[in-house]
Amino acid sequence: MDLSHISLTDAAELLRSRSLSAVELTRHFLNRIETTDPTLNAFITVDAAGALAAAEAADLRLAQGQATPLTGIPLAIKDLFCTQGLRTTCASKMLQHFVPPYESTVTRRLKAAGAVVLGKTNMDEFAMGSSNETSFFGPVRNPWDHDRTPGGSSGGSAAATAAGLCLAAIGTDTGGSIRQPAALTGTTGLKPTYGRVSRYGMIAFASSLDQAGPMTRSVADAATLLQAMAGHDPLDSTSIDAPVPDYQSGLTTSMRGMRIGIPAEYFADGLADSVRRGVEQAMETFRSLGAQCLSLSLPSTAYAIPTYYIIAPAEASSNLARYDGIRFGHRCADPQDLQEMYARSRSEGFGAEVKRRIMLGTYVLSSGYYDAYYRKAQKVRRLIADDFQSAFTQVDLLLTPTTPETAFRIGEKNSDPVQMYLSDIFTINVNLAGLPGLSLPCGFDENNLPVGVQLIGRPLQEATLLAAGHAFQQVTDWHLRRPS
Amino acid sequence: MSQDMSSFAGTDRYEIVVGLEVHAQMRTQSKIFCGCPTRFGAAANTQICPVCAAFPGVLPVLNREVVNMAIKTGLAIHGQVRLLSEFSRKNYFYPDLPAGYQISQYELPIVEHGHLLITPTADLPPKRIGITRIHIEVDAGKSMHEGIQGASWVDLNRTGTPLMEIVSEPDLRSALEAGEYLKKLRAIVRYLGVCDGNMEEGSFRCDANVSVRLRGESRLGTRCELKNLNSIRNVMRAIDYEAVRQIDLIESGERVIQESRLWNADLNSSRSMRGKEDAHDYRYFPEPDLPPLRISAARIESVAASMPELPDAKATRLQTEYQLSEYDAGVLTASQALADYFEAVARYTAELGHPNPKMAANWVIGELGGRLNKDNLEIQQSPISVQQLGKLVAMIQQGVISGKIAKEIFETLFTDGGDPQHIVEQKGLQQVTDSAAIEEAVEQVLATYPEDVAQYRAGKGKVLGFLVGQIMKATQGKANPALVNQLLRAKLDKRL
């Protein structure tokens, strides 16, 4: 059996039946990382010792029959979740040596369930990017084509999952950072409803948009991970206090009678033919499962990019003010005075894209521009959210392409920030509206690069998304394809 | 700049306009957004956590008591508690502001449209001072510079302590009014238990916006913000200084520049902080980590129900219940402890069967107040207990001792303590109520001062006081003054 690509359910069964130990499974992935990751660069930090210790503890628990579905399951964690005692860099020189003395709620819950953290995955610096090229630790390579990006910002988590360097991974999504890399690497990525998963200990990019979610090789695996991640957290004031349904048992919900909306704006010019084909094929599949597809309109769609690129950098400019060289993070050598310490520490510690967004965010919030940019964007954000709300009076789900095109070449877009920003066009609306979104592999282009389809649901209707995705994956095998 | 009297000569033509911004540290157990204690005086950085020290990825969670305290204060100043308010970030870099932004309230503060009544002078009716808003925000940490070679130190213990910023309208017209406003506001926050009101320790801080204009002018002049005012006295001095400075500028044809000025209490002057602000642009925006704050009418009601009697209400009650003057009631209610002390003394004299609340008030305000003031003590630290003073007052009321003797006993009580009754007995200070003994003294005095007696009889009633004084002197103050009066008159009139 190829352990590298087995499902969480199968792995848990092997562990429970004691035909495989957690230590063996962990060793398997540590070895894979050792041989494969020098090429992919999916990990920033591999914690072999910590992983093996956790695996041993998991074996003990398995032996005592106290296992959860995640006990002994090796995971990769995006390097912006604070892990106590384990370096957390946000892929920035700024936090190159930062070892948090506290734990994020997401990793705490996963660890409490018995999961094994293999290491921390590469990403765009402070999650700002769509190609993983802004990482201080170098770009991640797409397992399907090493000259291409795996997308971003959770590119390391996506690549590690696609390449079988872990059983599954955790990412975060501010404007598509789970779904876009999932689409570009042929994996399954779920961005839950804003507030469904705690943001405590997750290093903030844009606080009103950030949300953590699972990145897996199947919807069923995503359901298992979400089960452990989701739920109210008293440490996060924006966390929703609502019961968490049993996602696993909800997977078998029938698609019959399900109404799926197809927003016309997502199929306009600029959508690659290969992507269009894949997505239309997915539509057909859903029809064949008994769902009904209805065309509809989300008229504010075109305004999402400018709205997002005002709100996200504005929040980021403020969130990143704490990196001042005083309490943690990079401090420049021998500053002559306080102001020099600030300016040099920050300028040395942050990369170009992060600085660009801080500049942008500072500008749009600054005196005289707030109303024209920030307040205007907040109003348009409301219109975008209202679009979705009215769509969901007619349909249960929306189906769109996840990205306008398949994986692009490393270096192809990083000279032009505007071009790069436009690659988020189909994902950021979902963050602005706070909705759950799921990206599923739905085909391949002429270069054998994966295509992703996105399902968007009502607030807190992750179960519906997962059921639809699972139904889809029961009758398709795109998610089972592996890069050579 | 000189501040000689000549500067004051022109001030009559000008009107001073003052608005005050008060930062009151709230007396919660824990900080506003984390569980760290707010206790004062701990070793540096021992009361911090990843949240208040703004480490990466942490998030704020609001302390309920902070909201309740702000509601209480809002109600106490007759303000409107907004049913919807929001937190905002105020962005600026400073080493003691770890997040690089202060969580505050900007567009939608928790309280708006309040006011206070102040009585700057006893002979004028109370004046209404508008309070624009109260908003909640976090305090910063502390940086230390002195005695540290080539560096500064940052202690974040205070970071995250809840503050209320209470912003007045520019309704104050003098340093005196500003002082009265601050005393009133401080009394209120102390009554409510939401702030200890300690200006020296910085738990009750005040910035003053001061401008001047010619009387009759309706537009406001250019204002300056005065900072570092760590006592009510300094607030008043700084306002007077600033007014004169601005008038001098205007009179000499210069312009007042809008700026912040740092008050130096030692030099009794202020200096410009210009250049230190480097074009502040706080880039306020709604705090994304905290949902909007919605406060239900029911909550406001229940907070209102839990409020103690406030200074104004208490003063009114003291006037009716104890027949005190408005002035006395105002003085006594300036602090809850003082009012409580007075009420306890008044009650105790009643328990002893010789009630005289008016006299009790005089003793608490006059003798005790003056003595405490001299020793720089608060009423809570009074060496004379309610029982001691109560007994003393009761003994005067009963006629056991005279007021003069009582003052002597008071001094003994203050310095050495003891039971007033024992002191009186030990020192033989009981009032002489034996008319035979007093009569003897009267005779003696009348014999010594025949001219005054003649004057009295010629219709100069004024000399009576002199004669009484001489008799009291002759009896070492122990004679019952009423009896002395009675006997003296009887004798003078009889011999007519």
Added chain:
Amino acid sequence: MSIDAQTVKHVATLARLQASPTEVEAYAEQLSRILTLMETLNSLPTEGVMPMSHAVDIPIPERDDVVCHTDQREALLACAADTDQGHFRVPKIIE
């Protein structure tokens, strides 16, 4: 919308970032282009629309006023580049 060098420098000062002359030029060019993209929003009428600052509409949670604390000074100071006798140390702050 085009941003001039002076604005870029002012924004960099606010953000406590250094900007060399070439960076100023690059920022001016890039930010201008990004802002041009943003100006498409102006064509959308938004009068009377309530600004949306939160993705979901939930009440703010309030915790009890209870001290919950252990002294973490050493662990937190250990993350800092420069400390002295229990303090974070910074270049002299000139008042």
